[in-house]
Amino acid sequence: MMGRKPYIREVSKTTWWLKHPRYMNYMLREVTSLFIGLYTAVAIDGVWRLQQGREAWEHFIAWTFSTEAVFMHIVFLVFAVIHTTTWFNVTPKAMPMHVGDEPLPDAAIIGAHYAGWVVVSVLALLIAGK
Amino acid sequence: MAKSHKPIIWGLFAGGGMVSAFVTPVMILITGLAVPFHLISREAMSYDRVHAFASNPIGKLLLFVVIFLPAWHAAHRLRITAHDFGLRQDIPIAVVLYVTAAVGTIMTISALLKM
Amino acid sequence: MSNDRTITLEVMRYRPETDAAPSFQSYVVPYVEEWVVLDALNYVKDNLDTTVSYRWSCHMAVCGSCGMMIDGEPKLSCKAFLRDYGSKIRVEPLSHFPIERDLVVVIDDFIEKFTRIRPYIIAQSEKPVSEGEYLQTPAQLHKYKQFTLCINCLLCYAACPQYAHNPEFVGPAALSMAHRYNLDSRDSGRDLRQEVSASHEGVWECSFVGACSDVCPKHVDPAAAIQQTKIASTMDYYKALLPGGK
Ligand code: SF4
Ligand code: FES
Numbered sequence: 495m496m497g498r499k500p501y502i503r504e505v506s507k508t509t510w511w512l513k514h515p516r517y518m519n520y521m522l523r524e525v526t527s528l529f530i531g532l533y534t535a536v537a538i539d540g541v542w543r544l545q546q547g548r549e550a551w552e553h554f555i556a557w558t559f560s561t562e563a564v565f566m567h568i569v570f571l572v573f574a575v576i577h578t579t580t581w582f583n584v585t586p587k588a589m590p591m592h593v594g595d596e597p598l599p600d601a602a603i604i605g606a607h608y609a610g611w612v613v614v615s616v617l618a619l620l621i622a623g624k
Numbered sequence: 625m626a627k628s629h630k631p632i633i634w635g636l637f638a639g640g641g642m643v644s645a646f647v648t649p650v651m652i653l654i655t656g657l658a659v660p661f662h663l664i665s666r667e668a669m670s671y672d673r674v675h676a677f678a679s680n681p682i683g684k685l686l687l688f689v690v691i692f693l694p695a696w697h698a699a700h701r702l703r704i705t706a707h708d709f710g711l712r713q714d715i716p717i718a719v720v721l722y723v724t725a726a727v728g729t730i731m732t733i734s735a736l737l738k739m
Numbered sequence: 740m741s742n743d744r745t746i747t748l749e750v751m752r753y754r755p756e757t758d759a760a761p762s763f764q765s766y767v768v769p770y771v772e773e774w775v776v777l778d779a780l781n782y783v784k785d786n787l788d789t790t791v792s793y794r795w796s797c798h799m800a801v802c803g804s805c806g807m808m809i810d811g812e813p814k815l816s817c818k819a820f821l822r823d824y825g826s827k828i829r830v831e832p833l834s835h836f837p838i839e840r841d842l843v844v845v846i847d848d849f850i851e852k853f854t855r856i857r858p859y860i861i862a863q864s865e866k867p868v869s870e871g872e873y874l875q876t877p878a879q880l881h882k883y884k885q886f887t888l889c890i891n892c893l894l895c896y897a898a899c900p901q902y903a904h905n906p907e908f909v910g911p912a913a914l915s916m917a918h919r920y921n922l923d924s925r926d927s928g929r930d931l932r933q934e935v936s937a938s939h940e941g942v943w944e945c946s947f948v949g950a951c952s953d954v955c956p957k958h959v960d961p962a963a964a965i966q967q968t969k970i971a972s973t974m975d976y977y978k979a980l981l982p983g984g985k
Contacts, residue, residue: 499755500837500845505903508710514811517900520948524705530644531698533652537691538728538735540655544678545735548671555669559660567656574648581645584949587963588970595878607645615650622654623664627934630943631976634969704946708900 529573640697699725777816793842803890813894833897856917861928886919895951908944911951915964
């Protein structure tokens with residue numbers, strides 16, 4: 495009789511995601527949350543200052559002109575857009591849709607999200623800037 | 625096998641992910657980049673105008689949704705990300721992140737209610 | 740058909756009676772344009788080394804037994820053509836499973852999980868045969884058909900980092916098979932399956948890496964099944980919080 499002795503290969507808990515581009519893309523998608531979180535903190539700070547009064551708000555707006563603030567916001571924007579694209583691109587998996595009996599093609603579901611995104615963004619900019 | 629309570633937070637995560645996908649980029653533009661880059665005038669983001677927006681019930685509700693949902697989305701995803709980077713102190717990490725999101729939520733509500 | 744071209748197969752070997760750990764052994768095999776990696780392995784077994792162990796049966800991507808890591812990617816070896824690889828091909832047993840011997844892995848864990856999700860139709864009440872068959876429209880079939888295509892090859896488990904780090908995770912193929920039966924109009928076993936799917940070790944261990952769907956040779960898209968199960972379970976949960984909910 496041969497005894498069994500199954501061999502277990504260890505997978506690194508910290509560096510596993512460096513082993514395949516697929517995993518790196520996943521981690522890039524996941525770290526967008528750090529920047530969404532940081533920007534949200536900035537937004538909460540803004541609302542808080544708005545409530546404090548005119549002077550506090552003017553401070554907040556003046557701060558957005560600083561080099562650090564501009565740099566930060568550009569980084570936030572890059573990661574926010576990565577979040578948007580990675581989120582939209584998987585919507586057909588999470589929410590498959592049917593028209594009558596026919597499944598809607600993935601491209602239609604994804605395309606509708608992008609179209610909505612453009613509309614929301616343009617509208618928001620127009621309203622904010624009018 | 626115990627039924628999980630994950631759905632409470634996951635619902636916020638998923639809703640927040642969707643809201644964030646649609647509005648966070650343009651919010652970043654409006655509050656952080658459009659004024660310094662002269663896409664919109666500084667006047668458009670003046671205290672009077674923004675305050676009036678936040679005083680309007682619909683404006684309040686909009687601001688609340690676009691701030692509180694992304695906050696929970698980020699908190700939950702960061703919890704998973706910490707685990708993916710090999711940090712195994714899941715419960716303490718989750719508590720810190722969720723408490724942070726909760727504090728942010730409360731600050732947002734109280735600020736909006738004062739306007 | 741062949742010229743003198745050859746390729747080198749680097750095969751992971753593990754002989755439990757003598758080896759403390761796996762190691763690689765190289766074999767030089769003829770390059771044949773229409774060969775798949777499985778043909779190359781069969782050449783080794785027939786002509787060079789009878790001791791190499793691996794599983795296969797159908798040689799046509801339906802039995803699901805020949806999965807292995809080929810150049811680091813989970814693949815069916817009967818569907819991986821030599822012509823798509825270089826002159827050196829590295830062949831290893833499926834990742835994330837214990838190695839029984841050479842390219843053979845221990846899959847007891849999956850079989851147990853697969854059983855646990857009850858992969859069969861659970862009818863509300865059994866009809867006597869005299870009442871005829873359970874009818875289903877093409878549209879009802881369409882809803883779940885994609886998820887029936889699974890051949891249990893386990894490539895998805897070999898691609899899933901969450902399974903790698905938590906072997907308790909029920910995993911892609913089992914969860915998508917649960918979804919397949921839940922979506923079947925003849926079935927009413929969802930509540931029973933939810934005890935597994937909606938548990939901590941069920942869909943909630945998944946962080947939607949999506950690797951399972953990338954590697955699935957049958958386009959089952961287990962990641963989609965799991966996301967849909969998360970959404971449905973979340974709806975259940977919130978509904979139960981409403982007055983009159985259960
Ligand atoms: S879901 Fe796809 S990859 Fe996973 S076992 Fe089934 S056929 Fe194989
Ligand atoms: S030998 Fe049957 S799937 Fe490859």
